[in-house]
Amino acid sequence: MHSNNEANFEKVKVILVDIAGTTTSLEFVKEKLFAHINEEAAAFLKKNIEDEEVKKALDGIKIKDQELNTEEAVELIKKLTNENSENASLKTLQGLISKEGYQNGTLKAHVFEDVRSAFETWSTDKKIAIYSTGDKESQKLLFEHTTEGNLTSHISHYFDQSTGSKSDPESYTKLFEELKVSSDEILFINDNAEELMAAKKSGLLTALIKREGNAAVDEETLKEFTITITSFADLSFEVSNKRKIDDATDGTEIPPPKVPKTEETNTKNSDANAEAPKKTEEIVETINAKNEEQEKPTETSSEVEPMEVDGTEKETEEEKPEKAATDVTGMEIEEVKSSETATKENNTTEPQKTDVVEDKTNVEHTKTEVDAVEKKPIETDTKTESMDNVDSCKDSEDVVITKIEEEDTKKETIKEDNIEVALEKESKTVTETKTVLDSEVDGSGVESKTEKTETESVEVTASNSLMNDEPCATNTAPETSVESAKTNHEQSDSNGEINKVAEEPLADKTEVAETKVQEENESVIDKPLDKIANEEKVEESSKDDTTKSDSTNVISSGDDSKVVVEDKNGVSENGNSNEEKTNNTKSNEDVTNGVAHGQENGNKSTGAKEPEEETEIKVKKIETNEGSPAVSVEV
Numbered sequence: 001m002h003s004n005n006e007a008n009f010e011k012v013k014v015i016l017v018d019i020a021g022t023t024t025s026l027e028f029v030k031e032k033l034f035a036h037i038n039e040e041a042a043a044f045l046k047k048n049i050e051d052e053e054v055k056k057a058l059d060g061i062k063i064k065d066q067e068l069n070t071e072e073a074v075e076l077i078k079k080l081t082n083e084n085s086e087n088a089s090l091k092t093l094q095g096l097i098s099k100e101g102y103q104n105g106t107l108k109a110h111v112f113e114d115v116r117s118a119f120e121t122w123s124t125d126k127k128i129a130i131y132s133t134g135d136k137e138s139q140k141l142l143f144e145h146t147t148e149g150n151l152t153s154h155i156s157h158y159f160d161q162s163t164g165s166k167s168d169p170e171s172y173t174k175l176f177e178e179l180k181v182s183s184d185e186i187l188f189i190n191d192n193a194e195e196l197m198a199a200k201k202s203g204l205l206t207a208l209i210k211r212e213g214n215a216a217v218d219e220e221t222l223k224e225f226t227i228t229i230t231s232f233a234d235l236s237f238e239v240s241n242k243r244k245i246d247d248a249t250d251g252t253e254i255p256p257p258k259v260p261k262t263e264e265t266n267t268k269n270s271d272a273n274a275e276a277p278k279k280t281e282e283i284v285e286t287i288n289a290k291n292e293e294q295e296k297p298t299e300t301s302s303e304v305e306p307m308e309v310d311g312t313e314k315e316t317e318e319e320k321p322e323k324a325a326t327d328v329t330g331m332e333i334e335e336v337k338s339s340e341t342a343t344k345e346n347n348t349t350e351p352q353k354t355d356v357v358e359d360k361t362n363v364e365h366t367k368t369e370v371d372a373v374e375k376k377p378i379e380t381d382t383k384t385e386s387m388d389n390v391d392s393c394k395d396s397e398d399v400v401i402t403k404i405e406e407e408d409t410k411k412e413t414i415k416e417d418n419i420e421v422a423l424e425k426e427s428k429t430v431t432e433t434k435t436v437l438d439s440e441v442d443g444s445g446v447e448s449k450t451e452k453t454e455t456e457s458v459e460v461t462a463s464n465s466l467m468n469d470e471p472c473a474t475n476t477a478p479e480t481s482v483e484s485a486k487t488n489h490e491q492s493d494s495n496g497e498i499n500k501v502a503e504e505p506l507a508d509k510t511e512v513a514e515t516k517v518q519e520e521n522e523s524v525i526d527k528p529l530d531k532i533a534n535e536e537k538v539e540e541s542s543k544d545d546t547t548k549s550d551s552t553n554v555i556s557s558g559d560d561s562k563v564v565v566e567d568k569n570g571v572s573e574n575g576n577s578n579e580e581k582t583n584n585t586k587s588n589e590d591v592t593n594g595v596a597h598g599q600e601n602g603n604k605s606t607g608a609k610e611p612e613e614e615t616e617i618k619v620k621k622i623e624t625n626e627g628s629p630a631v632s633v634e635v
């Protein structure tokens with residue numbers, strides 16, 4: 001009929017209902033149940049008159065010191081039932097008498113059609129308790145055998161007169177203490193105004209329900225209660241929850257709260273219908289309360305289903321913001337990492353790029369290589385030659401660049417390590433060779449000098465070869481140089497003076513060179529770049545003769561290759577083959593044959609010596625341009 005403005009159903013945790021006139025029609029109770037009890041009372045007492053529980057109950061209904069036979073007891077039970085006595089012992093006897101009727105199917109308790117649906121809904125997030133004049137056993141029997149089926153699964157508590165009279169406010173205090181809730185978290189639905197008033201005095205929310213056949217309640221009395229309803233369906237707690245979600249999430253205008261249906265209006269009804277949406281604080285508080293409640297196990301919740309509304313609500317208010325925060329954090333971290341990486345890369349490459357290039361070479365390609373290779377300050381003029389190869393084969397340049405990245409990534413593979421060794425061994429080998437040359441030149445002839453120079457070529461070209469991961473279509477000089485170097489060593493075996501050098505395993509030498517170069521690199525890295533460059537210049541200057549000639553590109557080294565060719569009358573072609581270059585350091589015969597076979601057989605120059613042929617070879621021109629060295633040869 002009405003709803004008070006103060007009504008706060010969101011707080012309700014327990015819905016307390018009585019039976020007669022609330023869940024069940026008074027007609028059923030009076031015309032069916034009580035009638036059944038009256039009919040069955042005689043038979044029941046005849047069978048159970050000696051039962052101690054029955055005796056005790058009979059003692060509870062008889063007049064003090066009254067002696068009752070079975071027939072008198074039956075008549076007393078009927079009389080009290082017809083008077084609708086609330087005597088607790090009578091209720092016990094009524095329950096005992098009706099039990100067989102429920103069990104054998106003779107009795108089916110009536111419940112209003114809205115009861116089952118409401119119980120199913122309420123029990124999802126609330127407790128449903130029964131408080132009836134009828135004893136607990138009778139209550140359970142009734143709800144176990146209703147016209148709507150067994151509803152006991154939705155009911156968590158049964159209270160009867162053992163808790164106290166429903167008209168005594170004290171009874172409700174005991175009740176909510178037992179339920180472990182506050183008084184205003186219980187909504188008591190009853191058709192009896194007197195009992196509701198007692199509950200109200202204890203602080204319970206009260207709903208007077210007007211069912212067909214119930215006694216009328218005057219309007220002034222109705223105003224005392226929280227709400228007046230005609231059906232359980234008038235109480236829709238879930239709608240309130242949906243409103244809370246709307247309010248808490250999208251901020252859109254919230255429709256007016258759904259007020260339980262009312263039959264008529266009065267001042268309070270109007271107020272109730274105009275009830276403003278709950279404030280956010282209040283809503284949040286209610287949400288939290290509901291979430292807490294939802295976490296608690298329901299005592300008789302075998303059919304309890306999760307509350308979807310609350311579940312969504314939780315996700316909306318908690319999970320989504322949390323996820324969003326995580327994503328944002330992750331992005332921030334990634335950005336920071338990227339920034340750090342970029343900074344590191346710049347720090348390691350940029351400064352050296354500038355310094356080394358400026359100090360060491362004017363060749364642009366060399367600059368590129370120096371840019372890329374962090375640990376190669378030693379490579380100077382020799383690199384210029386090498387870059388001729390790079391010039392004609394962009395793959396080489398690419399390889400160098402790749403190496404930069406690999407070095408930056410800590411050289412994870414053996415191959416990468418090899419590359420590094422080869423590159424660095426190149427310059428180191430030059431130094432060693434220089435020493436050999438000095439001793440040999442002092443003591444012996446040209447031949448040994450030549451052989452050792454070739455050894456130097458091995459080292460250098462080997463490193464270049466390793467740098468070329470991909471074959472170069474136009475210039476495979478680095479790989480060729482490796483083989484040529486080996487050939488020269490083998491050939492050197494015939495020369496006793498250089499056997500010692502020739503027998504030294506190449507691999508071992510490589511290891512030695514690697515170690516030395518590593519040390520050298522470490523020291524170089526620790527030095528200021530400017531200083532390194534200056535030192536390198538000095539070093540290169542002191543070993544200029546051998547360094548340039550030791551290169552695979554002896555031809556392209558300008559003066560040195562020219563000297564060699566002139567001295568030996570050797571032949572060098574346009575730097576296409578290191579075989580040819582190597583042959584530059586051989587005798588005329590070898591050189592001559594090398595030219596022929598170098599063209600025919602590619603890189604293979606280690607085979608048996610060809611018959612000697614007299615061939616006049618003239619070197620017409622030797623270009624020593626760093627960019628594209630060339631030698632013009634006439635045979």
Ligand SMILES: CSCCC(=O)C(=O)COP(=O)(O)O
Pocket residue numbers: 018019020021029033091094131132133134135138139140142
């Ligand atoms: C199982 S109780 C049957 C009805 C009954 O006897 C009774 O007294 C109902 O009283 P209520 O307080 O539930 O209206």
